[in-house]
Amino acid sequence: MLENIDVILFRPKYPENIGSVARACKNMGCGQIVLVDPWNWNIDKALPLATHHARHLLDNVRIHATLAEALAPYSFSYGTTARTGGWRKSIQTPEEAAPQIIEQRNTGGSVAIVFGPEDKGLTNDETELCNHLLTIPTTDSLTSLNLSQAVMVVLYECFKKSLTKPFKIAGQPKDRYINHEEREILFSELRETLIDIDYLKPENPDYFMLSIKRILNRVNPRLNEYNQLMGLCRQIQRIVNIAKGRQA
Structure with missing residues (x-):
């Protein structure tokens, strides 16, 4: 579903979180995870959280030393941020950005969605490398999400916009009303x-x-x-x- 839309994790701290991200990517049809300077990459620690269904995503992660190097092959990039003040302008929510992301992908572009470290997110220097910025609205009392939760929210919005026909729950959709x-x-x-x-x-x-x-x-x-x-x-x-x- 989300071919040519990749997830880039910048300096992730915990391999378990990478495993959870892999599971989210598998559920939403995202086919590639890219790691940038991971602090403690260990596939054996990541696998239990990914489950065997998403093992192929962990087996095929690409690892780069810098964010600039990781972003080089992509047509478009979206950096995620919880901070919206200062110079960080024109920030979109995932729901707002999803149609644009899918349109860019459908017209031949490749898209990277960048997530920062679990403890502090992307800095100004890192967000400057991205074409667009995303933020996930939360309550005032909690302004950050677990890494895999953030990935799931963004990919889910993209997944919905990628569907060629409305999603219908399996079951008995043709079961008629009684006369x-x-x-x-x-x-x-x-x-x-x-x-x-x-x-x-x-x-x-x-x-x-x-x-x-x-x-x-x-x-x-x-x-x-x-x-x-x-x-x-x-x-x-x-x-x-x-x-x-x-x-x-």
């Missing part, structure tokens, strides 16, 4: 069941069914939900019949 006939059958079954368990007053059950009907009409049950409710009613009626000694 009027089925709705009336369900109401009737519920009515009889609630009378059997003495929930509805037998002298005027239809009046008390009105609120239940309103609830179900707001819910707009689908066919699988209708089947579950009908099955629940039948099971309750079976137990009531047993308890009252009636023929099931």
Whole structure:
């Protein structure tokens, strides 16, 4: 999904964090991690956090001595920063920048997203090397994120904009709503069941069914939900019949 959009980690301190970043990259379809002057790179410490699914990203990391060297092959670069004052102007949120990043990638550009050290982020010298700046809005009381969290937020926004059609959750998307006939059958079954368990007053059950009907009409049950409710009613009626000694 995010081909030609790479993550550059500038002087990351902990290999475990690099492993977590690899997992985030795998989830969002980012295919390359670049390390710049890592303080303590150890793939064995990173692997447990990456899981075996993202091992290939750790096996294929590129390592550079300087940020300028790492950025050299890219058409566009985005530095991340938690500090927004001073000369750091025209800073975008990930949501604002994502359409631009995807457009740059789609028109043949290669994009690097740069994240600074866990303890202090990118300095002015490092952000000056980047074409654009990004910041992730947080509450005033917490102005920094875990490294892998920051990577995930930025890549997720890019991932959403890279989709050629809206994402749909797997499951039963074609399961239809119940029709009027089925709705009336369900109401009737519920009515009889609630009378059997003495929930509805037998002298005027239809009046008390009105609120239940309103609830179900707001819910707009689908066919699988209708089947579950009908099955629940039948099971309750079976137990009531047993308890009252009636023929099931």
